[in-house]
Every structure is written in structure tokens, then in C-alpha cells.
Amino acid sequence: MISAQLRVAVPEENYHRDLISCQVACPVHTDARGYVRAIAAGRFEEAYLIARGPNPFASICGRVCGAPCEAACRRGKVPRVDDDGNFVATDRSVAIRALKRFVCEQFGPEIRPPEHVLDALRNFVPPVAGGADELAALLRSGVDAGLRVENGPAVAIIGAGPAGLSAAHDLALLGFHPVVFESEPVPAGMLYLGVPAYRLPREVIRREVEVIQALGVEIRCGITVGREVSLARLRRDFPAVILATGAKASRGLGLPGERGPRVYGGVDLLRAVALGGSLDLGREVVVIGGGNVAYDVARTVLRQIAWDTARTAARLPGTAAVKLVSLESLEEMPADTVEIIEGDEEGVERHNGWGPVEILRNGGGAVTGVRFRRCLRVYDENRRFSPVYDDSETMTVPCDTVLLAVGQAPVLTFVEDGGGDIEQVRPGWPKVDPGTLATTAPGVFVAGDLAHGTRLLIDAVASGKAAARSVYQYLTGRKLAPESTTVYLVEPGYRREKGYEAIRRVEPRVCPAPDRLRRPDALVELGYSREQAMREASRCLDCGVTPVFDGARCVLCGGCADVCPTLCLKLVPLSDLAETPEVRAAIQAALGPVEDLAEHSAILKDEDRCIRCAACAMRCPVDAITMERVSYRTTWRIA
Ligand SMILES: Cc1cc2nc3c(=O)[nH]c(=O)nc-3n(C[C@H](O)[C@H](O)[C@H](O)COP(=O)(O)OP(=O)(O)OC[C@H]3O[C@@H](n4cnc5c(N)ncnc54)[C@H](O)[C@@H]3O)c2cc1C
Numbered sequence: 200m201i202s203a204q205l206r207v208a209v210p211e212e213n214y215h216r217d218l219i220s221c222q223v224a225c226p227v228h229t230d231a232r233g234y235v236r237a238i239a240a241g242r243f244e245e246a247y248l249i250a251r252g253p254n255p256f257a258s259i260c261g262r263v264c265g266a267p268c269e270a271a272c273r274r275g276k277v278p279r280v281d282d283d284g285n286f287v288a289t290d291r292s293v294a295i296r297a298l299k300r301f302v303c304e305q306f307g308p309e310i311r312p313p314e315h316v317l318d319a320l321r322n323f324v325p326p327v328a329g330g331a332d333e334l335a336a337l338l339r340s341g342v343d344a345g346l347r348v349e350n351g352p353a354v355a356i357i358g359a360g361p362a363g364l365s366a367a368h369d370l371a372l373l374g375f376h377p378v379v380f381e382s383e384p385v386p387a388g389m390l391y392l393g394v395p396a397y398r399l400p401r402e403v404i405r406r407e408v409e410v411i412q413a414l415g416v417e418i419r420c421g422i423t424v425g426r427e428v429s430l431a432r433l434r435r436d437f438p439a440v441i442l443a444t445g446a447k448a449s450r451g452l453g454l455p456g457e458r459g460p461r462v463y464g465g466v467d468l469l470r471a472v473a474l475g476g477s478l479d480l481g482r483e484v485v486v487i488g489g490g491n492v493a494y495d496v497a498r499t500v501l502r503q504i505a506w507d508t509a510r511t512a513a514r515l516p517g518t519a520a521v522k523l524v525s526l527e528s529l530e531e532m533p534a535d536t537v538e539i540i541e542g543d544e545e546g547v548e549r550h551n552g553w554g555p556v557e558i559l560r561n562g563g564g565a566v567t568g569v570r571f572r573r574c575l576r577v578y579d580e581n582r583r584f585s586p587v588y589d590d591s592e593t594m595t596v597p598c599d600t601v602l603l604a605v606g607q608a609p610v611l612t613f614v615e616d617g618g619g620d621i622e623q624v625r626p627g628w629p630k631v632d633p634g635t636l637a638t639t640a641p642g643v644f645v646a647g648d649l650a651h652g653t654r655l656l657i658d659a660v661a662s663g664k665a666a667a668r669s670v671y672q673y674l675t676g677r678k679l680a681p682e683s684t685t686v687y688l689v690e691p692g693y694r695r696e697k698g699y700e701a702i703r704r705v706e707p708r709v710c711p712a713p714d715r716l717r718r719p720d721a722l723v724e725l726g727y728s729r730e731q732a733m734r735e736a737s738r739c740l741d742c743g744v745t746p747v748f749d750g751a752r753c754v755l756c757g758g759c760a761d762v763c764p765t766l767c768l769k770l771v772p773l774s775d776l777a778e779t780p781e782v783r784a785a786i787q788a789a790l791g792p793v794e795d796l797a798e799h800s801a802i803l804k805d806e807d808r809c810i811r812c813a814a815c816a817m818r819c820p821v822d823a824i825t826m827e828r829v830s831y832r833t834t835w836r837i838a
Pocket residue numbers: 263264265266357358359360361362363380381382383386387388389390393394422423424425443444445446447466469491492495607613646647648649653654655656657659
């Protein structure tokens with residue numbers, strides 16, 4: 200009988216490092232595993248410092264980051280098996296974002312008195328430390344003195360969103376004088392203008408930005424480049440300019456009836472609400488879109504209606520309703536599951552699988568409804584957007600207001616005066632060198648959504664930091680290169696918390712649905728208590744620690760495989776392995792020439808199953824298995 204041969208991967212140099220999937224997945228490579236394990240051990244201050252280290256927006260990320268770390272978390276891939284070894288379900292990832300919020304609430308800038316209170320206190324009891332200045336001083340002390348430039352020149356940054364402010368943060372730490380030009384009356388870009396206050400308190404934004412200002416960053420709000428000052432002028436006055444203007448314009452769909460009163464872009468509505476302005480909203484609102492922004496829009500409108508009703512104490516005509524109509528089926532919707540669930544709980548009326556055809560208006564031009572047709576499929580076999588419709592099935596949703604939440608685009612008209620040498624790949628999108636984020640114009644760089652298209656906040660942060668490094672190189676002529684420090688440690692007697700493998704994910708507390716609409720900024724997610732945080736953190740698999748097998752000591756007793764609770768280890772004859780060049784090389788390196796592969800064995804490990812419990816190491820009668828820890832950090836040095 201010919202048995203199917205097993206295809207295996209042979210660990211390479213960075214194999215174990217790359218298993219720390221949360222850190223690898225984070226665009227700024229935050230050591231999430233490090234701070235989660237510190238929380239589990241009750242070392243909260245250390246956890247905060249790990250979380251804040253590479254990320255100027257740690258407190259905000261703790262509230263709203265899209266959390267690629269969680270999507271990559273290995274705990275979310277571990278199969279749960281019953282007593283007979285049958286697959287039951289996969290486990291759920293560690294709630295890394297909520298844990299970050301927990302430590303930021305203990306030690307982040309949001310817990311400190313506001314700067315004006317500290318200033319007032321300083322007049323009475325000098326010197327009162329704390330607040331943004333203290334954290335800024337701490338951050339400065341961590342910068343390699345060899346990198347810092349003494350009295351570096353001013354750098355212009357257009358846009359005070361997370362990309363622009365992250366670039367400014369790093370440039371200030373490196374000794375430059377960043378000046379950020381922002382058209383809105385407040386800094387923080389979409390974090391303030393887009394993310395609603397029921398998800399992200401304005402005070403958290405203010406405090407986090409205060410720290411960046413305390414580093415010496417100058418933010419000039421209310422200045423639109425292209426209006427109050429030209430790009431040409433900035434390029435004359437500053438040796439380098441970073442364009443970080445994001446993607447602020449709501450995309451349209453070009454539907455008949457789209458132009459005219461009471462059809463708005465979703466982000467325009469969010470901006471108006473964030474800045475305390477008003478839009479002429481009706482009582483029957485249709486939101487078109489199926490992503491997170493559509494939910495931010497729909498849930499914000501619900502709150503506005505509830506708030507207006509409560510304040511006026513009036514019975515306004517008609518029933519108020521917010522209907523969200525999405526092209527995608529429920530399973531395909533790009534919005535996070537939590538948004539869909541919370542939207543349902545709050546009363547967002549969801550209609551899946553419908554594509555808009557026309558916005559209907561009466562003779563006076565007022566919106567009366569939207570006509571939709573059935574969408575049979577949104578994506579093709581290659582996951583490309585390619586909707587297929589059934590024109591015979593249509594529905595008309597009556598409404599008086601339509602909000603479009605179908606994506607955003609940049610506005611780059613300001614480059615007309617002074618940016619003629621900035622090539623665009625298509626209108627509105629500058630041509631960007633992916634390595635340096637440089638445009639085709641000397642001294643002009645790009646960061647954030649404008650550089651890579653709309654993504655997550657943490658992508659904008661990473662991009663801003665990368666732009667700062669490029670400006671540094673451009674202005675100093677000194678090349679920066681990443682330097683990775685990898686540390687390996689043997690962990691004798693490594694043990695895990697009792698029963699950690701069985702703990703179910705602890706969800707952060709949330710405000711009950713009926714209470715959420717009482718005030719537009721009533722926080723939905725309420726976070727963890729200390730006990731909840733430590734319990735959730737103890738679910739982390741500590742992926743940096745892994746069993747390492749010493750073939751020279753192993754007596755092939757198979758005890759490690761027998762004792763493994765997730766059946767992740769397997770002892771097999773070498774002849775069972777598919778002979779790839781890597782496998783051949785590994786056998787050669789370990790054993791030299793081998794005549795009969797069936798006489799030798801290999802231990803195979805299924806990484807998706809291994810929960811780092813150390814049972815194998817404890818069981819091994821000849822100490823052939825050690826638990827070893829790998830951790831790494833990347834810093835930037837002059838090349
Ligand atoms: C509604 C909404 C909700 C979101 N929620 C989340 C979330 O929960 N989690 C997450 O991870 N990501 C979220 N995102 C994505 C995230 O906010 C963005 O990826 C991020 O803000 C992009 O950062 P940026 O700095 O590139 O651009 P922006 O944040 O858009 O900032 C650009 C700034 O440039 C300014 N500007 C533009 N033109 C000019 C000019 N000519 N002169 C001066 N200033 C100018 C703008 O006013 C703005 O302040 C959300 C996005 C939106 C729209």
C-alpha cells in the first residue's frame with residue numbers, strides 16, 4: 200500500500216519569531232503578546248509602556264483600532280476538541296484591543312488632569328509633574344542620542360490626522376520642528392471628524408494630541424492649504440513637506456436623483472455632528488453601504504433622532520427610522536460583526552442584498568424614496584468586486600433623506616499651486632515610491648490614506664512614521680536602516696496559569712442597548728475591570744515561547760505526543776515525509792547520508808494546535824524538550 204506523504208515546513212531562521220503573529224500583523228509591530236502577558240501578571244505600567252512605545256495613538260487604538268493583531272491571534276485558530284479528539288470549533292482570539300484600552304486607562308494620558316488644570320496647579324505648587332509633559336519627557340529620553348539632530352529645521356505637514364501627527368511625533372523626537380497645517384478647527388482627522396463619540400470620547404483624543412504637542416509639534420488649525428496658504432509657499436518656506444490629507448470626500452454612486460437636497464455623503468454627516476454643526480435631516484433615513492462607516496453613520500443618525508426627540512419633547516410627525524441597505528448579504532457584509540449586532544440591537548433596520556438604482560424625488564425635488572434591485576452576488580470567484588443583479592426583483596424604500604457610505608476619496612486640488620511636479624497615478628492619487636513614500640517632486644512626501652488608500656488608523660500611523668524616517672534621510676543625508684534585535688532565552692520550569700486553555704473569551708462590558716441612545720456620546724463599550732482584564736489576558740498563548748526538541752537526546756518514547764492535550768505532536772518515520780529540498784537538506788544536516796529513511800523518525804508539530812502548555816517538556820524523561828522564548832524589537836539606526 201502506498202501511503203500519502205506528509206508535506207511539512209522546516210523551521211527557518213525567523214520561524215519562531217514569525218509565530219508571534221500579533222506582533223507581526225501590527226503595522227507598527229507593537230509587542231501585543233508582551234503587554235498582554237504583562238497584564239496577565241498584573242504588571243500594568245510595564246504593559247502600558249510596551250503598548251505606547253511604537254504607537255503615538257495607543258489610547259485611541261485601545262478604543263477603536265481595527266486590530267489586525269486580533270485577526271492574526273493564534274488562539275483564534277486553535278481547534279477545540281472533545282474528549283474523543285473530535286473537532287468542536289475553533290477558539291476565539293484574545294481581545295487584544297480591549298486589553299490595550301484597559302492599560303491605557305490605567306497609565307495613558309487620558310487619566311491625567313487636563314493641561315490647563317495642571318498649568319493652574321503649577322502656579323500654586325511648583326513643580327507639578329504629570330500630564331503630557333511628563334510622557335513627552337519619557338519619550339524623549341528613549342531616543343537614541345546618535346540619531347537626534349540638534350535644532351533640526353522646520354518640516355511642513357499638511358493634515359493633522361493620525362498619519363500627519365505620527366510623522367510630526369517622530370520628527371519632533373528626532374530634533375526637527377514639525378508644523379502641521381490643518382483645515383479643520385480641531386486636530387486628529389477622521390478620528391475626530393469620522394469616528395463617533397459613542398465609540399471614542401473626545402477627551403481621549405485631546406489628551407493624546409496634547410502629548411504630541413508637548414513634544415514640540417506646532418499644530419495650526421483652521422488653515423486650508425490651497426486656500427489660506429499655497430503649497431508653493433510651503434515648499435519655499437520649508438525644506439520638506441509631507442502631504443497627509445487623507446481621503447475626506449464621500450464617493451457618490453452617480454445615481455439618477457442623487458444630486459439635490461437631502462442626499463449627503465456619510466462622512467459629511469459625521470463631520471457635521473462631530474463639529475456641532477447641523478445637516479437638514481428628515482425622519483426617514485436610508486443609509487446606503489455595508490461597511491463600518493455605514494454603521495457609524497446609521498448609528499449616529501439614530502442617536503441624533505433620539506436626542507432631538509428627547510430635547511424637543513415633541514411628537515414629531517411620522518415614525519423615525521434608519522434603514523441600512525447593503526449590497527452584500529449578511530455573511531458578506533464588510534462591517535465588523537459587533538457593529539452589525541449592536542446596530543440591530545439599537546434599531547437599525549437592515550436590508551441585505553440590494554443595489555440602489557435610483558433616488559426618487561417628487562415634483563418639488565424632495566426625496567421620496569430609493570429604488571433598489573436584488574443583488575445576487577457581489578464578488579466573483581477571485582473575490583473581485585463584480586456584482587450580479589436580478590433586474591426583475593426590485594423594491595422601493597420610502598424615505599426623505601439618503602446618506603451614501605460607499606467609500607471616500609482624496610481631494611488633491613491644493614497641488615495645483617505649487618505641485619505641478621507631483622505626478623498622479625489617477626486623479627487625486629499622487630504617484631508614491633512605496634519604499635520611501637516620496638512623490639515625484641523633490642522634498643515632497645506622502646503619508647496615510649493618501650499614500651495607500653483608505654485603511655485602518657494603525658496603517659496611517661505606520662505610514663506617518665515611515666514618512667518621518669524618509670524626511671530624516673532626505674534632510675540629513677544619513678540613511679536609516681532597521682535593526683532587529685532578537686533575544687532567545689531558555690525558560691526552565693516554564694508553567695502556564697491553571698486552566699488557561701479552557702477560559703472562554705471575556706468580552707468587555709457594554710452599555711445596555713436602551714441606555715445607549717440617551718445621549719449621542721454615551722459610550723457603548725465600557726471596558727474591563729482589573730479581574731476581567733487579567734482573566735482575558737491569561738488566555739494569551741504566549742506564542743514567543745515554544746517547545747524546542749533536541750534530537751540527540753530524544754529516545755523516541757512518544758510520551759510528548761501522548762500527553763499533548765491538543766494532539767499537536769506526531770512521531771513519524773522520515774520515510775513518511777514528502778521529500779522537498781528543504782526536508783532533504785534538514786535530514787542531511789541532522790543525520791548526514793541516510794540509507795533507510797524508515798529507520799529514523801521526526802517529530803511533527805502542528806502550530807495551529809500548539810497551546811504552549813509545556814506538558815511535552817514536563818513529560819519528557821530525558822530532558823530533550825526545552826521551552827524557549829524568542830522576542831524581538833526593531834529599531835532604526837544610521838546605516
Ligand atoms: C467614519 C470613519 C470611521 C473610522 N473608524 C475607524 C476605526 O474604528 N478604526 C480604525 O482603525 N480606522 C477607522 N477609520 C479609518 C481611519 O480613521 C483612517 O484610516 C485614518 O484617519 C487615516 O488617517 P490620515 O491621517 O491618512 O487621514 P485623515 O484622518 O483623513 O486626516 C487627514 C487630515 O488632513 C486634513 N486636510 C485635508 N486637506 C487639507 C488641506 N488642503 N489643508 C489642510 N488640511 C487638510 C483633513 O481635514 C484631516 O484632518 C475610520 C474612517 C472613517 C471615515
